Amino acid sequence: MPKYQFMIDIQYKSNVRDPRGETIKRVLNEEYQIPVTLLRLGKSIRIEVEAENEEEALKMVHAACERILVNTVTETYEVRRI
Amino acid sequence: MSCPRAQVVVYPGSNCDRDALWALKYVGFDTEFIDVRSKINADLVVLPGGFSYGDYLRVGAVAAREPIANEIRQFVENGGFVIGICNGFQILLEMELLSGALLQNSSGRFICKIVELEVVDNSNPFTRYFLKGERIRLPIAHGFGRYVKTEDVNVVLRYTSDVNGSDEQIAGISNFRGNIFGLMPHPERAVEKNLGSDDGLRVFLSIYNFLRGN
Numbered sequence: 001m002p003k004y005q006f007m008i009d010i011q012y013k014s015n016v017r018d019p020r021g022e023t024i025k026r027v028l029n030e031e032y033q034i035p036v037t038l039l040r041l042g043k044s045i046r047i048e049v050e051a052e053n054e055e056e057a058l059k060m061v062h063a064a065c066e067r068i069l070v071n072t073v074t075e076t077y078e079v080r081r082i
Numbered sequence: 083m084s085c086p087r088a089q090v091v092v093y094p095g096s097n098c099d100r101d102a103l104w105a106l107k108y109v110g111f112d113t114e115f116i117d118v119r120s121k122i123n124a125d126l127v128v129l130p131g132g133f134s135y136g137d138y139l140r141v142g143a144v145a146a147r148e149p150i151a152n153e154i155r156q157f158v159e160n161g162g163f164v165i166g167i168c169n170g171f172q173i174l175l176e177m178e179l180l181s182g183a184l185l186q187n188s189s190g191r192f193i194c195k196i197v198e199l200e201v202v203d204n205s206n207p208f209t210r211y212f213l214k215g216e217r218i219r220l221p222i223a224h225g226f227g228r229y230v231k232t233e234d235v236n237v238v239l240r241y242t243s244d245v246n247g248s249d250e251q252i253a254g255i256s257n258f259r260g261n262i263f264g265l266m267p268h269p270e271r272a273v274e275k276n277l278g279s280d281d282g283l284r285v286f287l288s289i290y291n292f293l294r295g296n
Contacts (some may be wrong), residue, residue, distance in 0.1 A: 012185075016185065016230065017185070017188060017228075017247065018186075019186050019187065019188055019189065019190035019247075020186065020190060022190075023190050067147075068139070068143060068144070068147055069139065071140055071143070071176070071183060073182075073183050073230075073232055074183045074185065074230060
C-alpha cells in the first residue's frame with residue numbers, strides 16, 4: 001500500500017496567549033532590534049500513513065488530529081501534503 | 083460501615099502518587115495504587131500530579147486516552163468521586179470531564195511555592211470542612227497552570243492574587259454534580275504543619291467523612 005506524508009501545523013487560536021512566543025518576540029525586538037510585530041510559537045508534526053489513496057490518507061491524518069494531536073479548544077491546525 | 087476505599091492512578095511519569103497515597107492513608111482511607119490498565123474498585127479515584135508520558139504532546143493529553151479513562155468515565159457516571167490534582171486536573175480537562183484548558187503560565191516560568199487561595203464553594207464533598215470565603219495556603223508546582231475558561235464552570239478555589247494568569251484567578255473547579263474536582267494546588271503536600279501548611283488535610287477529611295456518611 002502506498003505511503004503518504006503530511007505536515008501538520010498546529011497553532012494556538014489567536015485569542016489564546018502564547019508566553020513562549022511573546023518571550024522570543026521580545027528578545028528579537030530588544031536584543032536584536034528586529035522589528036518583529038507578531039511571533040506565535042506553534043508546533044509541527046511530520047506524519048506518514050499507509051492508505052489506498054491520498055484522500056483516505058488525509059482522512060486518517062485528520063482523525064489523528066481530532067482525536068489526540070490537537071486540542072481544538074485552544075488550538076487550530078492545517079494539514080498539507082509533502 | 084467499611085472503610086472508604088481510594089485508588090490512586092499511577093501513570094508513567096506521575097510523581098505525586100506516593101504523597102497522595104500517604105495523605106489518603108493518613109485520614110483513614112483503604113488505599114491502593116492502580117495503573118492505566120486496571121479496573122476501578124473504589125469510592126474515590128485520585129489522579130495525581132506529575133508529568134504523565136512526559137507531557138510531550140500536551141499536558142495530560144496521552145494519559146487522557148489510556149484505557150483507564152473509560153473506566154473513570156463509567157465510574158463518575160455512576161456517581162463515583164474523582165479528584166485530579168495538578169497533572170490530574172490537566173488529565174480531567176483533556177478527558178473533557180471538566181471544561182476549559184490549562185496552558186503555560188503567563189510568566190513562562192515554572193512556579194513552585196505556597197500560595198494563598200480563597201474557598202469559593204464549600205458545598206462540594208471535597209471542601210465542606212472549609213468555610214465559604216476562607217483563605218487557605220497550599221503549595222503549587224506547575225509550568226502549565228494558566229486556566230482558560232471556555233464555558234460556565236463551578237469555581238471551587240481561586241488564587242487571591244494573579245499567580246499564573248488564570249482566567250478569573252481560577253485554581254480549582256468541579257462539575258455541577260460535584261463528584262469531579264480538579265485543582266492545580268497540591269493538598270496532598272500540605273497535610274502536616276511541618277510541611278508549611280496543613281490546609282490540604284481538610285480536602286481529604288471532607289471527602290473521607292462524606293463517604294462515611296458523616
